[in-house]
Amino acid sequence: MGALAEREVLRVLRLWTQTIAPPVVAAALFIVVFGVALGASIRLIEGFPYEEFVVPGLVLMGVATSAFGNNATSIYQARNDGFIEDPASSPMSASQLLLGYLAGGVVRSLLIGALTLAVARAFVAYPVEHPWALASALVGTSLAFSALGTVVGLYSTGWEQQNVVGNLVIQPLVFLGGVFYSIDALTEPWRSLTYADPIFYMVVAARHGMLGSSEVPLGLSVGVTLGLAAAMLAWSWWTFVRGVGIRT
Amino acid sequence: MFSTPPPAARSSAWAASIRIAWSSLGGRHGLCSSAAFEAGSRPRALRSPVVDRDGAPALLCEGVTKGFGAGVTALAGLDLEVPEGAFFGLLGPNGAGKTTLIRSIVGLTRPDRGGIRVFGLPAWGEHAAEARKAIGYAPQDVALDRFVPVRESLMLHGRYFGMPRAEARRRADDMLMAFDLTAKANSYAHHLSGGMRRRLLLARALLHRPRMVILDEPTAGVDLELRHDLWAYIRSLHADGTTILLTTHYIEEAEALCERVAFIRGGRIAAEGAPSDLRERFGALRLEDVYLQVVGR
Numbered sequence: 001m002g003a004l005a006e007r008e009v010l011r012v013l014r015l016w017t018q019t020i021a022p023p024v025v026a027a028a029l030f031i032v033v034f035g036v037a038l039g040a041s042i043r044l045i046e047g048f049p050y051e052e053f054v055v056p057g058l059v060l061m062g063v064a065t066s067a068f069g070n071n072a073t074s075i076y077q078a079r080n081d082g083f084i085e086d087p088a089s090s091p092m093s094a095s096q097l098l099l100g101y102l103a104g105g106v107v108r109s110l111l112i113g114a115l116t117l118a119v120a121r122a123f124v125a126y127p128v129e130h131p132w133a134l135a136s137a138l139v140g141t142s143l144a145f146s147a148l149g150t151v152v153g154l155y156s157t158g159w160e161q162q163n164v165v166g167n168l169v170i171q172p173l174v175f176l177g178g179v180f181y182s183i184d185a186l187t188e189p190w191r192s193l194t195y196a197d198p199i200f201y202m203v204v205a206a207r208h209g210m211l212g213s214s215e216v217p218l219g220l221s222v223g224v225t226l227g228l229a230a231a232m233l234a235w236s237w238w239t240f241v242r243g244v245g246i247r248t
Numbered sequence: 249m250f251s252t253p254p255p256a257a258r259s260s261a262w263a264a265s266i267r268i269a270w271s272s273l274g275g276r277h278g279l280c281s282s283a284a285f286e287a288g289s290r291p292r293a294l295r296s297p298v299v300d301r302d303g304a305p306a307l308l309c310e311g312v313t314k315g316f317g318a319g320v321t322a323l324a325g326l327d328l329e330v331p332e333g334a335f336f337g338l339l340g341p342n343g344a345g346k347t348t349l350i351r352s353i354v355g356l357t358r359p360d361r362g363g364i365r366v367f368g369l370p371a372w373g374e375h376a377a378e379a380r381k382a383i384g385y386a387p388q389d390v391a392l393d394r395f396v397p398v399r400e401s402l403m404l405h406g407r408y409f410g411m412p413r414a415e416a417r418r419r420a421d422d423m424l425m426a427f428d429l430t431a432k433a434n435s436y437a438h439h440l441s442g443g444m445r446r447r448l449l450l451a452r453a454l455l456h457r458p459r460m461v462i463l464d465e466p467t468a469g470v471d472l473e474l475r476h477d478l479w480a481y482i483r484s485l486h487a488d489g490t491t492i493l494l495t496t497h498y499i500e501e502a503e504a505l506c507e508r509v510a511f512i513r514g515g516r517i518a519a520e521g522a523p524s525d526l527r528e529r530f531g532a533l534r535l536e537d538v539y540l541q542v543v544g545r
Contacts, residue, residue: 003404007393007404083394089355091381
């Protein structure tokens with residue numbers, strides 16, 4: 001398992017110009033454009049300057065999308081090229097395979113989250129009121145989307161399917177999850193739809209961890225985040241046990 | 249790939265040099281102990297027999313059945329036994345079920361019914377991990393990780409099979425030397441020639457010192473020279489006591505290498521035996537004639 005995890009992490013680090021730099025640069029651009037350039041024109045959001053308000057959501061957006069993309073791509077590539085059969089025909093169990101592949105997505109996404117926070121610090125003097133809440137939100141999100149990416153990577157029969165899930169499902173949910181706005185500013189039915197978006201709770205948990213307050217209670221947001229992570233991990237484990245995409 | 253002898257002596261000289269390289273590496277038993285070295289270099293007849301705890305065959309397939317839906321039955325109650333230490337060939341046309349059977353043994357295709365045991369251990373279920381440790385598998389398709397260098401891909405394989413990092417590295421370097429790939433240790437698989445990739449597949453299959461090596465059409469698409477080199481590699485493995493299960497389309501390859509062959513047709517074993525016995529049984533001069541009688545349309 002350690003070998004597979006090492007392989008996945010080294011892949012991320014070796015391809016850092018593709019895996020790490022672009023999401024961090026994109027997040028920095030969001031912070032500069034939406035936060036700094038437009039922030040002065042926008043009134044306080046939930047009592048916070050806009051540039052501070054958007055940072056948690058942007059960090060979480062980077063973590064979620066990179067965790068999903070990494071594992072979906074890595075696993076599908078291994079299947080498509082056939083070299084997944086080497087670890088699959090080894091004595092490793094389904095759990096060991098899962099943990100090995102999760103390592104790449106988790107390391108990549110948390111690294112992106114950390115670098116985004118570091119870059120954001122250069123532009124925005126954000127607080128971190130509850131570090132454990134922030135860490136729970138980011139780690140839970142990383143696990144959830146790494147596991148989801150694993151499932152999609154195993155089920156995919158072509159690259160276009162990953163793009164469909166990533167671009168037409170996850171990205172809209174992320175953007176509509178309150179990254180750039182407060183749910184209190186929405187009218188129905190958008191408000192109710194946002195409450196139905198699981199990513200909203202991840203964003204809110206991260207925001208509470210940094211800013212100290214949020215639109216829903218912290219226990220609910222962290223609970224939904226960790227619950228979703230547990231559900232995705234269970235789904236991905238079961239997918240490996242059944243041998244989907246690996247064993248015929 | 250080794251120093252070039254005169255053409256007339258090429259095969260025997262290369263086979264000898266490969267045998268020397270393999271024996272000097274301690275064969276399947278490794279490098280470390282003098283006993284292991286002795287085990288690797290003594291003539292086969294003088295070595296203690298490698299007997300499984302309960303004398304189980306290297307491979308036992310009983311009633312193995314596998315369908316892929318829409319009326320496609322790849323394996324139809326296949327029975328097969330491969331004794332330990334045997335050099336066993338499996339021949340059959342495309343679609344006969346050879347690769348499906350191999351993949352069922354190594355854990356990549358789950359049979360619908362029946363049982364598969366490797367040295368007495370079930371290939372699926374609770375003890376599958378132990379069974380897989382005993383198998384080295386070189387697939388028909390050259391599927392190599394193109395994101396890691398050659399040495400690292402070998403080390404990863406060793407570690408997938410439970411070897412500690414340092415041992416995996418030593419073993420990887422040994423295999424690179426044995427298969428004349430040392431100069432390509434830091435290259436990536438897509439930078440290797442077709443022949444080098446075939447050798448790398450075989451090196452990978454042998455890295456964790458398996459008791460049985462399964463080679464799925466190892467010489468498909470390779471030139472005549474490399475084919476004979478690979479034959480020499482495989483013969484040296486067998487001489488060291490490793491069980492070999494070889495699938496091939498090439499009758500001459502089966503006749504040159506295998507002690508026993510089985511013909512597979514329609515997902516079942518149609519005939520089995522030593523090449524000479526099969527020729528006699530079917531009244532044929534050549535194994536190819538037996539093949540055509542048993543499998544041909």
